Amino acid sequence: MTDPILTLSGITKTFPGVVALDKVSFDVRPGEVHALVGENGAGKSTLMKVLAGLYHPDAGEILYQGAPVRIDNPLAAREKGILLIHQELSLSPELSVAENIYLGAWPTNALGVLNKRKLRRDTQAALDALGCTFGPDDRVGTLSVAMQQMVEIARSQAFSANVVIFDEPTASLTDTEKDQLFTTIRALQAQGVGIVYISHKMDEIFELTDRITVLRDGVVQGTVDTKNTDAIAITRMMIGRTLEAYFHKANSTFGDEVLRVDGLSLKGQFEDVSFSVRQGEVLGFYGLVGAGRSEVVETLFGIRTADRGRLHWEGAEMPLPTPRHAIDLGIALVPESRKEQGLVLMMGGQDNTTLPHLNSYARATVMDRRRERATFDTYRDALSIKTTGPEQAVSTLSGGNQQKFVLAKWLCAGPKLIILDEPTRGIDVGSKSAIHELIAKLAEDGLAVIVISSEMPEVLGVSHRVLAMAEGRLVGEFEGDAMTEENLIDAVSHHLAKPAAE
Amino acid sequence: MQTDLKAFLRRHGLLTGFGVFLIGVALSADGFVTPGNIFDVLRQVSITGVMAIGVTFVVITGRLDLSVGSMLTLLTVVAVDQHNVAGPGMAIALTLAAGIGIGMVNGVLVGFVGLNALIVTLAMLSFLQGLVLFYSGGSNVNVQNAQTTWFAVFGRRDLFGVPVPVLIFLMTAIAAAFLLNRTIFGRQVFAVGGNETAARFSGIAARWTVFWAYVLSGLTTAIAAIIMGSRVMGAQNTIGQGYELTVLAGVILGGTSLLGGSGSIWRTVLGITMLGFIQNGLLLLGYPYYVQWLVTWAVIILAVWVDLGAKRGRILA
Structure with a gap:
């Protein structure tokens, strides 16, 4: 068994009030496809951002090619040979394929002038290695989503990446495009690149990957060989018990x-x-x-x-x-997102409470503030909401108290x-x-x-x-x-x- | 205490700064603080002020109305021309109807079709300027019986020693403040501007709210056009040029946020009035007329900057 090319051990990352990653350990070997799965909010994207240098872990160690490293930013990650293929592609549609691949690292001559010949030649080599059908001079905006994704992957050739991370890469691909992507991933695998594959789709994971690591609530639930498990077992690990x-x-x-x-x-x-x-x-x-x-x-x-x-x-x-x-x-709906759907954050608790029922608090379209105030008082006491008064903007309240105002606004009309x-x-x-x-x-x-x-x-x-x-x-x-x-x-x-x- | 001061300056800093500036002007410019000058400025301000009141509703919904400048031109031309054709009463009715109609078109395009408010109203600015030239055939119009018509009352007469346009401004402000602060519609305007999604989840038909805000903007511009026509007793093809930005500058100088969800009629009244005195003060200090365009620029940039700072503060807090 080969040594891992990238090893994370004991990575912990906290945000105010949340432990996003709790002593996470994870490794990728050269030439393997390693799936990372978990529910939304399990910590996958945080882990990915740590790898790409967007977040710095509070504790833990990253070993790259056997030596501890610190990844300061995405550019540094790319230079080290760690490439992240985002779910939403990050290309400039107006630039050519070549210009996009080498974005921020264009080859120049002694005078600082862009060396177009070298740029085109290097790009062609990268595209050939992946078997791409488009050329270095094509404008990215004219390519299909799948081809644009290929442009991003071609960076792995241009920067000799050792680790490539795919975040839900098939989300917007057709079946044929998906097959092409898998062929490309296998080609990278044959080059000895270590691949991290993040996905929700069980069929893809079982078709493509060698190992699966399951994250839940920021904790690794286990890493298993793909051939020794099945979709039901993996789903159970994802959902788990609390x-x-x-x-x-x-x-x-x-x-x-x-x-x-x-x-x-x-x-x-x-x-x-x-x-x-x-x-x-x-x-x-x-x-x-x-x-x-x-x-x-x-x-x-x-x-x-x-x-x-x-x-x-x-x-x-x-x-x-x-x-x-x-x-x-x-019918009352207490929506999923309190801040986006439930409340007008800059309004006070009283105005938020009566908002769905303005007609019942108005006489000839003029608001009756005394009755609004009475309702506010009733529900502040009944739900024991901690607020300084009817005018206090709900944006300044805690999540629990905000949620109580969302409840109040729906309960008050019976x-x-x-x-x-x-x-x-x-x-x-x-x-x-x-x-x-x-x-x-x-x-x-x-x-x-x-x-x-x-x-x-x-x-x-x-x-x-x-x-x-x-x-x-x-x-x-x-x-x-x-x-x-x-x-x-x-x-x-x-x-x-x-x-x-x- | 120190954070109180910071919060105060963040909210009122711009108005305070310009207030200090005005005191400086009052001390150094002759004839600034005289009843004659003050009433002159207020007469001018009443036109932009009435417009700004309508635009305040639009801005609180989180949108813009840049069409009011050439709308003022068109409606003034209509008022003056129809005065000659159909008489003052009919002219007033037609002007109000035209203002409401233009507001409805803006309201449908922004509220119901969902087009970008900036583009819709900028395009309307161009369209209405073209309509002015089409309607007037390129020539200026004048009221023929300017000395005898009762139409003069709106722009030229005083009542109890106060110019009638100033009284109209005041009455409009009182009515608008009541509408915004005390009625269902006012609450809906704040809700849609504060969080349109949450407003929809509360059963508010946000598109109608936006529609009516534009109608109000058209209506107040029509009232301003009646004052303007009565004051000038005529209309040039460029009479409202640049008013859209003066009005906007007054609204945001008052502290109504361009991001929507907060603002007040009285602050708009204060902002637009202060802007009028600043421009008048600069003229009295001997600066050329065109300086007021630069002042409009400076006020808009500063006000938006301060507003952004306040928003950032709120998000970080």
Whole structure:
């Protein structure tokens, strides 16, 4: 077995409040393709940025060709022979292929004038080595995405890279282009280049790679030989288990059906989604990020418009709503992103709270500030929000208190169905359990509740019934004793392990 | 204490700086602080001021309206010409309707079609300038019975010793401040400018909010055109040239952020009034007329710079 060309040991990187990488160790051998997988937020991109010199680790060591190195910036990484192929390509469309490949390192003569002959000759050699069909003088903007990616890869030849890192390289490629890319990667492999391959797609990983390292929550879950494992095992490592916490499940009696969804479809997002939710019921949606959960609920709320499907509200068919229509019916959506979708950050807590219901706080279109203030006071006390007053801009509050204002703005109008999309993401433990308590109380008060979460213990802990989603489809429904982590993992991972046949 | 001072200067630094400058002018320029001069400046400011009030709504939604300069030219030409053709009452009605109509076109293109506000309104600036020449055939228009028409009341008369245009400015400001601070629409304007996505997630039809902001901008420009026509009793083809930037400079000097989401009518009133006195002071100090163009440049650059600094501070904080 050959010695690794690049070794990371004990790399730790923290950001305020988060440990992004926790003693991560990882290595790449010459001529191997090493997959790096994990959920969004697992730490893959942080690790990559450390390798490219964009972040400096707080602790740990990087060994390159056996010697410790410090990578100060992306240019230094490239000069050392470590090349990062970004998901979004970083080329200048107006420049030629040759100029792009050598960007920032153009060969010049003694007078500082660009040596075009050498530039063209060297580029041609790099392109030939990869079997590219375009020439050094082609303008990059006229090339296809796949060809542009080849231009980036050609830098590996021009700078004699020893390590090439691919970040989701097939995201925007067709199948044929993907095959060409794989041929190129194998060619690099034959040259003895060590390759790091970051991807979500199991079929690619099993087709291409030699070893797989799984990251979760900034911690390496393990490194395994590809031939000794399968997609289900890898998915399990990615999702994993977290510590059990105490959850208070609503002790409610179910009433009438509030919302029924039949065959809801939106091209490219989700397909044939059907379910219903009753008064007093907490319905959980589980799935990995990108499974289409947020898109489904945004469609129910009118932010997106479905291509197909029917909705019934309290037993009667309803048209696909606009957000205004949805709010007036009694649907509330606590969105996934508090800062981008939930709040107007420069506004005060009071104005944020009444924002979806301006009509009910106005007399002849003039705002009634006394009633707005009364609502603000009620919810500040009920949710124990820490704020200096109604005018304090919510941008200055903690994440937990911000989230409570998002809840206040939806609760104050007395909704019949409340949808919470990742309601506890990025907030402290204390606020988390307060929100779990609140979910139970809302259901006990007779509301229908939909909770979306990527945290399995949370979704199992608060819900009466759980729907599993993967790649835009419902892949399982679990109730009572069937609501176990095992079943959820099975449903999701079996679906993901299937090759995309359709 | 020190951070309080910093925060104060960040927010009000520009106005404070120009205030100090004005005190300097008052001490050194003869005839600056006389009732005659002050009312003269206020008469001039009332035209840009009324326009700036409408533009403030657009800027708070996070957008721009650069079409108001040639819109003022066109509407003044319409007001004066229709005065001769159809009489003062009809002229006023037509001017207001035309202003609202142009605002609607801007509002549809920016709010509903989603085109870039800067480009849409710059293009409208060009289009309206062309329309002026088409409408007037290239010649200036004048009110024929300037000495006898009641149309003179808007630009030339006083009421209780205060010039009527100044009263119109004041009334417009009071109405606009009420609209912005106390009504549903005002709240929607702030929400759309502060975070358009969150506004949509709160059921606000952001495109309509933007549309109505442009309509208001057209309406206030029409009111300004009536004052202008009445004051001059005529209209040249270039009468509103450059007003779009003077108006914008007044709005941002007052502290309304070009990034949207914050601002106030009274600060715009203060900003545009101060700008008027600065330009008047420079003239009285003996600087040539064209210096006011340079002042507009300086105010815009400084105000945007300070605004950016405040935003950075807020993001880092």
